[in-house]
Each structure stands twice: as structure tokens, then as C-alpha cells.
Amino acid sequence: MNLMQWVEDKQMKKDVEPFGVGDTVKVHVIIKEGDKERIQIFQGDVIAKRGRSLSTTFTVRKISFGIGVEKIFPLHSKSIKKVEIVRTTKVRRAKLYYLRNLKGKAARLREEK
Amino acid sequence: MLEGLIGKKIGMTQGFDEKGNSVPLTVIKAGPCTVIQRKSKEKDGYAALQLGFVEEKGVKRQRKAMLGHFKKSGSPLTRVLREFRFEGQAEVKEGDQFFVDIFKVGEKVHVTGTSKGKGFAGVVKRHHFRGGKASHGSMFHRAPGSIGASSYPSRVVRGLRMGGRMGHERVTVRNVEVFQSDKDNNLLVIKGAVPGPNGGYVLIHRA
Numbered sequence: 199m200n201l202m203q204w205v206e207d208k209q210m211k212k213d214v215e216p217f218g219v220g221d222t223v224k225v226h227v228i229i230k231e232g233d234k235e236r237i238q239i240f241q242g243d244v245i246a247k248r249g250r251s252l253s254t255t256f257t258v259r260k261i262s263f264g265i266g267v268e269k270i271f272p273l274h275s276k277s278i279k280k281v282e283i284v285r286t287t288k289v290r291r292a293k294l295y296y297l298r299n300l301k302g303k304a305a306r307l308r309e310e311k
Numbered sequence: 312m313l314e315g316l317i318g319k320k321i322g323m324t325q326g327f328d329e330k331g332n333s334v335p336l337t338v339i340k341a342g343p344c345t346v347i348q349r350k351s352k353e354k355d356g357y358a359a360l361q362l363g364f365v366e367e368k369g370v371k372r373q374r375k376a377m378l379g380h381f382k383k384s385g386s387p388l389t390r391v392l393r394e395f396r397f398e399g400q401a402e403v404k405e406g407d408q409f410f411v412d413i414f415k416v417g418e419k420v421h422v423t424g425t426s427k428g429k430g431f432a433g434v435v436k437r438h439h440f441r442g443g444k445a446s447h448g449s450m451f452h453r454a455p456g457s458i459g460a461s462s463y464p465s466r467v468v469r470g471l472r473m474g475g476r477m478g479h480e481r482v483t484v485r486n487v488e489v490f491q492s493d494k495d496n497n498l499l500v501i502k503g504a505v506p507g508p509n510g511g512y513v514l515i516h517r518a
Contacts, residue, residue, distance in 0.1 A: 202322050205338050205491070205500055209326050230330065253325055253333075277331025 206252040210274050217256075217281060219244050220289035220307055225258060225271055226279035237279055240269055243287075243307060245294035259297060261305075266298065285309055313409050314395045315516040316342045317364035318499060320424065322509045326490060326500070334502055336490055339422075341414075341499040341515055345386045346407045350394070360397040362409070363389030364512070391512055411492045411499050419486045419518035424507035428479035438472040482506040486518050 217223055225240045242260030245268070249255050254273040259266060271278055287307035297305050318341035326336045348361035363386065370388040373381065381388050384405040397403075414420060434440045434455040443451035455474065459467050484505060491500035505513055 201340065201496060201498060202324055202338055204496065205326075205336070205498065206324055208491075228331070272327070272331075272333055275327050275331040275333065276329065 210252055214273065215281060215283060217244060217283050218286070219247055219292055219294060220287040222284040222287070222307075223258060224282040224284055225269075226282065227271075228277045228279050241284065242267075242269075243294070243297070245297060246292075259294075313360070313397060313413050315514055316344050316409060316411065316413065316499075317362055317391055317393050318342065318513050318515050319364075319366070320505055320507055320509055320511050320513055321498075323504065334490070335504065337501045337503065337505045339499045339501060339505065339513060339515065340497055341411045342497050343408045343410050345384075345389070346403055346405050346409075347381065347384045347386060347389075347392060349403065349405065358396065358398050359394045360403065361392055361394050364391040364393075365389055365408070393514060395516075410494050411497055412494050414489050414492055414499060414515070414517070416489050416492055418489045420489060420501070421483055421485050421516040421518050422487060422501065422505045422513050423481060423483040423516065424505055424511055424513040426478045426480055426482045426506040427508050429477040431475065432477035433474045434472065437474060437477045440472075 221244050222242065223244055227238045227240060229236055229238050240258060240260070242258040244256050245259045246257040247254065252274050255270050256273060257268055257270050259268045261267070273281075287309050289307060294307075318339040321338040321340055323335065323337050325333050328334050343365045344362040345365055346360050347363045350357060350359040350361065352358050363381075365387070366389070370390050373388050378388075386406045429436070433453050435442045435453045440453075440455065442453045443449050445452065455472075458471055458473070484503065487505075488502040489499065490502045492498065493500075499515065507513060
């Protein structure tokens, strides 16, 4: 199995800032248009993290013009430049899927002290 | 140039391409392969190289007849021997070794292995028959249905698809891309799946 580990380690990012469920993050996504590259930022709350090592993905939810939008990002993908933590909140669940049923004030997360 | 190598399937994982899309990957321990015998057109009727797959855990015992065969080439014992067609016998000698670097990253290869045995499989799994409805009073689920007419021809036509042993047969996946190769660890990482269980032996050919 150590050979599998070797293949995976080679592709994994080593400088990932650890973030958790409930954190508000800015995801820097590299977007290629023709031969030009630019960075788009997707800001929202991390509502889920799954998988392990190379196959880790996380789900970011934000309210865009009154409509809830969720994106699932592979953590170690080359198209994710970096993940910046804006704030951390106190949550008591590993998956915050209940936020999908809440709106406005009820859907806020309380900041960690 | 040599056409192929013998390898061992290690397992599957995923990786990312240049665009950042995730791709399925299979890790194969390929080579080193030692030339055990050179077959020539004059002597054997066809030109080929017989290769032995050198594994970390060597082989201590072999049948007496095989011992003589290995002795002739002067190379250590191996468990697996396979032949690859090869012209230009003059360039190689018995005992020469080939490594993963005969394949380049991005090159297309064919991978041959023995598929996982599925046991006695029904007609739906084995031949992709559609089967019947599961519910709403249906009494026809996964049965094969009619296998022919009655008094004429009074027999079942040959080769009719029915249930039976499935898998454990030689399967080749064609034109799979080499994603990564590493000579130090003798690793070949291939895009997509490869037949057989982890630890199964595979042949990697040039496409």
C-alpha cells in the first residue's frame, strides 16, 4: 500500500491551511479562458467536508442574489489556488445541511470566541 | 524498441489533470523485466523476446525443467514469463533488463489482464438482458425468457446467450493513457481502470 501512498502524496498540496465545517472561506478558483488565466473568488460557508487524503472535497454554500448556491470543490485540485479563511464559527454538526431549510437571520452561524 | 512489459496491478486512486479535473488512475508496478530467451525466425518460426518479471520477493524454487531454462539465460528465477514480439534480436542479449522508461508520459498503451471472476451469473448481468418489471404484478423478473421454438427445430440454437460462468478471462483495455511513470519505484500510473484484482499480473503493450 505504501506505493499507493507515494502516488497520492505526489499530487497532494502540502500548504493547505486547515479549515473546518462552519468556517466562512474565500475559495480562489483558477479559471482558464483560452490561453488567459484569471482567479475567481467564491465566498461562502463550508457546510460539509468529505473524503480523505487526495480525494477530499468540501462544499461551500452562499446566498447569491437571494438564491442559495452550493459548490463542491476537490481540495487538492490544481484549479483551487488557495482557500482563505474569513471567519470561524461554532457549529455542533459535521454537516450543516440544515442551513438549506433556513433563510435570513435563522441561517446565520455564531462566531467562535 | 521493445513492445511491452509485465506488471502487477497495485490499486486504484485518483489524480488531477492540468485543468484540475479529477481523473481515475490505476497504479501498476511494471518491470523490471529480464530477457530470458530470444526467439528467432529461423529457429522458432517467429521473432520474439521471452521476458521474466523481476519481483521484490524473488522465487526460490522452480520446476527442474524451468531451472535449466533459467540457467541458460544466466538470470535469476522469476514467477511470470511472457513473450513479446520483437525484431532486431542483435541489439539485446539474454539477461538484459527493461524498465518503465520504455513508455513515455502521455503515450497510449494497451493493458491485458485476467478479469475478476463473477461466478455463475444470470443473463441480466452476463449479457445485459433487460429483465422484466420488479413489481405491478409482474411475474417475469430476471429470467432469460424464451430460448426458441418448440417442435421445429426441436433444439436450442448453438451459441444462444444464457447464464453461466462469467469473468476470469483474458481482457484487454485499449488505448489508455500513461499518466505518470517513475523509474525509481518501477511504477506506471495509467488513466482509467485495468482488468483484474489488485495484485493481479497484467501485460502492458505499446498501442
